[in-house]
Amino acid sequence: MALSQPWTAPLAGPLIPGSPYAVVVLQEGYSRGLPDGSSQADGTVSLVLGPHLTLVDTGGPWGRERLLASLARQGVSPGDIRHVVCTHGHSDHVGNLNLFPRADLTVGTDFSQPGGRYLPTGLRQGAPFLLDAGRLEVLPTPGHTGHDVSLLVRGTALGDVLLAGDLFEREADEGEWQRLSEAPGRQAESRARALGLADVIVPGHGPPFRILVPAVHIQATGQRGCCGNRCGMFLSVLFAAVGLLGAGYALAVSVPGLVHGPLCKYLPANGTLSEWGRPFQTGEGALDFSEESYLFDTRRWDTCQEPPGVTQFNVILFSLILGAGGVEAALCFIQVFNGLLGCLCGTCNEEKTPPAPQTYN
Numbered sequence: 166m167a168l169s170q171p172w173t174a175p176l177a178g179p180l181i182p183g184s185p186y187a188v189v190v191l192q193e194g195y196s197r198g199l200p201d202g203s204s205q206a207d208g209t210v211s212l213v214l215g216p217h218l219t220l221v222d223t224g225g226p227w228g229r230e231r232l233l234a235s236l237a238r239q240g241v242s243p244g245d246i247r248h249v250v251c252t253h254g255h256s257d258h259v260g261n262l263n264l265f266p267r268a269d270l271t272v273g274t275d276f277s278q279p280g281g282r283y284l285p286t287g288l289r290q291g292a293p294f295l296l297d298a299g300r301l302e303v304l305p306t307p308g309h310t311g312h313d314v315s316l317l318v319r320g321t322a323l324g325d326v327l328l329a330g331d332l333f334e335r336e337a338d339e340g341e342w343q344r345l346s347e348a349p350g351r352q353a354e355s356r357a358r359a360l361g362l363a364d365v366i367v368p369g370h371g372p373p374f375r376i377l378v379p380a381v382h383i384q385a386t387g388q389r390g391c392c393g394n395r396c397g398m399f400l401s402v403l404f405a406a407v408g409l410l411g412a413g414y415a416l417a418v419s420v421p422g423l424v425h426g427p428l429c430k431y432l433p434a435n436g437t438l439s440e441w442g443r444p445f446q447t448g449e450g451a452l453d454f455s456e457e458s459y460l461f462d463t464r465r466w467d468t469c470q471e472p473p474g475v476t477q478f479n480v481i482l483f484s485l486i487l488g489a490g491g492v493e494a495a496l497c498f499i500q501v502f503n504g505l506l507g508c509l510c511g512t513c514n515e516e517k518t519p520p521a522p523q524t525y526n
């Protein structure tokens with residue numbers, strides 16, 4: 166079962182409807198460790214249905230018959246596929262390329278046409294390769310290997326879908342993808358960019374998942390350049406400020422609640438009948454922190470007759486809220502300070518002009 170994380174959510178099924186392009190995951194990739202230290206894996210295989218019929222990754226050669234069967238279930242034969250995009254050159258992603266000799270092939274940053282004619286695309290220089298401008302784009306997403314690419318399908322019913330290969334192993338793969346990465350720094354940048362532009366990610370070895378709103382922050386802090394760094398830090402200051410407000414409210418509620426004590430039924434000092442009120446509240450509701458306070462004299466806690474144990478409950482509850490509010494306030498204050506520092510003094514990396522996209526003909 167896939168783990169989840171607060172800023173992503175699993176998809177209900179393998180079909181992502183859309184027009185003119187829909188995506189169907191033909192084979193959900195997996196990987197699992199074996200007791201002898203080896204691992205068993207196969208890559209995700211997806212079909213992009215639409216005017217430019219495209220297969221993304223082909224799985225391992227051991228899954229040849231399964232791939233043919235799953236294509237047939239979509240009413241597609243290998244000869245119908247116009248383009249095969251292999252996200253990178255590992256065997257569990259390129260294993261069945263020879264089923265598609267009549268298709269154009271993008272394998273990592275290489276692009277070739279039937280007969281072995283290789284053409285430049287600009288992918289190696291960092292430019293997108295537009296298979297269907299504005300709708301279907303191969304993007305360079307290096308890191309897992311130096312030549313990894315992903316296919317972005319724009320405008321499906323679930324938004325923009327990124328078929329990402331092993332840029333993402335699976336949902337919630339933090340701590341795992343780094344172990345398999347040739348260049349973790351570059352991959353972290355590619356992942357941050359992906360989280361900012363995709364609504365759904367189809368990973369290389371797990372089920373597809375949706376990206377939720379908070380990923381905007383991850384993307385912003387992961388961007389390069391002045392605005393990327395400083396805007397990200399500014400955003401973190403705003404989030405921390407909201408946290409500070411919450412902490413302030415918790416403190417404002419818990420301190421009077423603790424000092425004034427509970428509302429309960431008690432016997433007044435000069436009375437004969439029990440009545441409801443706040444026996445520990447002094448004066449006009451002023452906060453009493455002196456040694457006279459009931460908080461420092463547990464023998465007085467029995468003053469409240471009903472509800473039973475209400476004084477202890479009140480002290481424990483508001484002490485917990487006070488403690489949690491105090492910790493939250495301290496952490497948020499540190500983050501506000503840290504964020505402001507990053508906002509004012511953040512690094513300014515020179516942003517290179519991105520190369521122009523290349524169009525598929």
Ligand SMILES: [Fe+2]
Nearest residue numbers: 253255309331
């Ligand atoms: Fe791989």
